[in-house]
Amino acid sequence: MRQAGRYLPEYRAIREGRTLLDLCRTPELACEVAMQPLRRFDLDAAILFSDLLVPVSALGIDFDIVEKRGPVLARPLRRKEDVTALPSPDLGAVSYVFDAVKALLAALAAERRAVPVLGFAGAPFTMASYLIEGEPSRHFQRTKLLMHAEPEIWALLLDKLSDLVVGYVREQVAAGAQAVQIFDSWAGCLTPADYRRHVLAPTRKIFTAIARLNVPSIHFASSGESLLPAMAEAGGDVLSVDWRIPLSRVRERFPERAVQGNLDPSALMAPAPVLERLAAEVLDEAGGRPGHIFNLGHGIQPEASIDNVARLVETVHARTRRG
Amino acid sequence: MRQAGRYLPEYRAIREGRTLLDLCRTPELACEVAMQPLRRFDLDAAILFSDLLVPVSALGIDFDIVEKRGPVLARPLRRKEDVTALPSPDLGAVSYVFDAVKALLAALAAERRAVPVLGFAGAPFTMASYLIEGEPSRHFQRTKLLMHAEPEIWALLLDKLSDLVVGYVREQVAAGAQAVQIFDSWAGCLTPADYRRHVLAPTRKIFTAIARLNVPSIHFASSGESLLPAMAEAGGDVLSVDWRIPLSRVRERFPERAVQGNLDPSALMAPAPVLERLAAEVLDEAGGRPGHIFNLGHGIQPEASIDNVARLVETVHARTRRG
Numbered sequence: 001m002r003q004a005g006r007y008l009p010e011y012r013a014i015r016e017g018r019t020l021l022d023l024c025r026t027p028e029l030a031c032e033v034a035m036q037p038l039r040r041f042d043l044d045a046a047i048l049f050s051d052l053l054v055p056v057s058a059l060g061i062d063f064d065i066v067e068k069r070g071p072v073l074a075r076p077l078r079r080k081e082d083v084t085a086l087p088s089p090d091l092g093a094v095s096y097v098f099d100a101v102k103a104l105l106a107a108l109a110a111e112r113r114a115v116p117v118l119g120f121a122g123a124p125f126t127m128a129s130y131l132i133e134g135e136p137s138r139h140f141q142r143t144k145l146l147m148h149a150e151p152e153i154w155a156l157l158l159d160k161l162s163d164l165v166v167g168y169v170r171e172q173v174a175a176g177a178q179a180v181q182i183f184d185s186w187a188g189c190l191t192p193a194d195y196r197r198h199v200l201a202p203t204r205k206i207f208t209a210i211a212r213l214n215v216p217s218i219h220f221a222s223s224g225e226s227l228l229p230a231m232a233e234a235g236g237d238v239l240s241v242d243w244r245i246p247l248s249r250v251r252e253r254f255p256e257r258a259v260q261g262n263l264d265p266s267a268l269m270a271p272a273p274v275l276e277r278l279a280a281e282v283l284d285e286a287g288g289r290p291g292h293i294f295n296l297g298h299g300i301q302p303e304a305s306i307d308n309v310a311r312l313v314e315t316v317h318a319r320t321r322r323g
Numbered sequence: 324m325r326q327a328g329r330y331l332p333e334y335r336a337i338r339e340g341r342t343l344l345d346l347c348r349t350p351e352l353a354c355e356v357a358m359q360p361l362r363r364f365d366l367d368a369a370i371l372f373s374d375l376l377v378p379v380s381a382l383g384i385d386f387d388i389v390e391k392r393g394p395v396l397a398r399p400l401r402r403k404e405d406v407t408a409l410p411s412p413d414l415g416a417v418s419y420v421f422d423a424v425k426a427l428l429a430a431l432a433a434e435r436r437a438v439p440v441l442g443f444a445g446a447p448f449t450m451a452s453y454l455i456e457g458e459p460s461r462h463f464q465r466t467k468l469l470m471h472a473e474p475e476i477w478a479l480l481l482d483k484l485s486d487l488v489v490g491y492v493r494e495q496v497a498a499g500a501q502a503v504q505i506f507d508s509w510a511g512c513l514t515p516a517d518y519r520r521h522v523l524a525p526t527r528k529i530f531t532a533i534a535r536l537n538v539p540s541i542h543f544a545s546s547g548e549s550l551l552p553a554m555a556e557a558g559g560d561v562l563s564v565d566w567r568i569p570l571s572r573v574r575e576r577f578p579e580r581a582v583q584g585n586l587d588p589s590a591l592m593a594p595a596p597v598l599e600r601l602a603a604e605v606l607d608e609a610g611g612r613p614g615h616i617f618n619l620g621h622g623i624q625p626e627a628s629i630d631n632v633a634r635l636v637e638t639v640h641a642r643t644r645r646g
Binding site for chain 1: 472511
């Protein structure tokens with residue numbers, strides 16, 4: 001999960017007068033905000049600062065990220081021609097992302113922080129839903145309409161997005177990213193049957209490509225337990241789930257995978273003893289075995305208490321390092 | 324699920340110049356819009372037309388339902404005093420609901436439709452989240468903050484809401500409702516541990532009370548599979564789930580319960596053959612055994628095609644009645 005954010009005053013300072021995309025598109029700024037949480041907390045990884053929609057610039061798609069709303073497209077993809085007209089990806093158009101990865105590696109070396117850099121990208125369903133809806137959506141009606149009514153156009157779009165993501169993460173790894181997270185933030189709106197029919201294959205394509213790059217992959221599934229088997233089938237060395245699925249269930253059903261997660265981000269607004277209890281429950285659920293990356297179950301919220309973040313990092317390290 | 328709605332022109336006509344609450348608070352209008360879908364489709368039940376927030380008027384809480392936004396409170400409940408100051412429920416303040424049930428029974432008799440009337444209410448968590456947030460919420464931060472930081476105030480609030488709901492459904496049954504649905508639309512934002520700690524007991528209180536009324540209860544859980552065991556423990560003769568949990572999983576895990584659901588409402592915008600396939604999948608998942616109430620997995624959307632609704636009712640009846 002993104003570690004940078006509005007809960008940090010130094011992040012708010014750097015955002016002053018700048019948009020989120022300004023940060024994403026300026027490697028020094030993206031690097032700086034990625035470093036900020038590492039200077040405050042004893043975190044075990046650095047996360048590329050970017051946005052899921054950023055790579056669509058490589059397809060010539062214009063978008064904006066509107067404050068408190070999310071990504072908005074001037075011309076959402078809705079018709080067959082919108083999809084067939086998409087050009088081959090020009091990754092040079094988003095080279096600032098790969099430069100941000102390099103800058104982050106350099107900054108970590110300069111500040112003597114020996115932690116890996118995690119790159120990331122959106123999974124095809126989540127990317128497609130943004131492109132089709134054109135704005136944040138609750139019901140993903142247009143997305144599902146295209147999927148149901150025009151399955152061939154749908155398949156073509158997801159295939160193009162897979163190819164984009166494969167190239168995009170390959171460049172992140174070439175720039176030095178040591179692991180890659182693939183976020184399928186919205187696939188949870190699908191039935192398992194629809195996921196298998198319309199989403200699994202193009203998603204698997206990405207994980208197969210990442211495996212060839214010899215870096216670990218993390219598959220973030222913001223979905224219920226029922227969809228998890230299909231998502232796991234698509235790939236991911238690590239299954240990352242939100243707080244609504246106990247990690248013990250993931251361990252039980254996928255004993256061969258590592259797990260990531262899954263503290264409810266609201267815990268960071270709770271009184272300290274409650275936070276500690278909730279964090280302990282996550283660790284207990286993971287069973288105290290290796291192969292657990294402790295994380296929030298979703299992005300950190302602007303209202304998170306900095307003291308609580310510090311306390312959480314300490315609590316987790318105290319428990320996991322003492323063995 | 325509510326059968327009335329904006330997908331019907333006759334509903335839009337009656338809403339012209341009236342608010343949703345106008346309909347809820349005028350028994351003849353609530354009855355009329357509840358009857359509308361029954362006149363078009365061969366439905367097997369009539370659903371009371373109301374809103375989850377309606378009963379809080381019995382606690383003297385003022386709210387509005389804002390178009391395209393949802394329930395909004397002038398004075399959300401946030402402090403201890405807000406909760407302790409809540410009066411005992413005055414169900415006379417919402418007698419229009421019970422009158423709407425009676426009117427609906429009379430209209431069904433007059434139009435010779437021998438179908439049961441289903442009443443409903445919100446579960447304590449969902450009601451509390453509306454009252455605390457004061458507006459529709461994505462993350463339920465304030466709700467979880469009160470739950471974590473002030474567990475005693477939280478418990479008091481949920482207990483008061485349980486008592487309200489118990490009285491409210493008792494009056495619906497006294498007015499003639501033949502089954503009661505309890506909607507926990509938002510409990511899915513909780514971890515199973517938090518649900519058990521903070522929500523299960525007050526929710527169970529309601530199902531225990533309904534059992535004493537000798538009418539069947541339906542527990543709607545808009546949650547992932549992981550939370551379902553705890554919600555089932557709270558009660559419900561019928562477990563109603565959304566489309567993200569295959570009914571076969573509910574059958575498998577709770578063989579003694581009936582199930583309700585769970586077609587993705589987006590299917591009603593799909594081409595007819597896709598709709599028919601998706602409906603068949605739901606029936607297949609339910610295993611062709613008794614104890615399945617076919618339903619949408621969530622509320623019907625304004626964009627639903629009327630032809631598709633008719634086709635769906637026919638498809639389901641053709642399959643389930645032929646045996």
